[in-house]
Amino acid sequence: QVQLVESGGGLVQAGGSMRLSCAASGRTFSSYAMGWFRQAPGQEREIVAAINRSGGSTYYADSVKGRFTISRDNAKNTVYLQMNSLKPEDTAVYYCAAQARFAIATRIRDYDYWGQGTQVTVSS
16 A cells, blocks of 8 residues: 655635645555545545656646646655646645556546645635
8 A cells, every 4th residue: 555645735825826745655656646636615526637657647627727737756756736826716625646557547436545635725
C-alpha cells in the first residue's frame, strides 16, 4: 500500500493561486498513476486532474482546464496540483489518490488509496 498526505490548502482570494502537494510514503510511488479529486459541500466527489506514472500524460476536468496543472516528481514521491485563477466554485476539500490499475484513470472506483484531504476555500 501507499500512504498519501495532502498539504497546501487554505484560504485564497478569487483570482489567486495555490499549489497543493501530495506526499506518498511508498518506495513504489512511480508505480502508481495519481489523481486529484475534490468534493464541495453537498456535492459528489469529482475528478479534477490525473497523471500517469511517468508524468507524461495528464487529464483535466473541463471545469479546471487551462487553470490547473497536475505534475509529479517521482524522485520526491510527490504529486502537485497548481491552481491558478481560482474561483469561488473551486472551494472544496481536495483529495489525492493513487491507483495501479490503469495508465490513467478518472473514476473514483478506480483508485485504491486516498489521502485525508485538504480544504481549499476561495473567497469572492
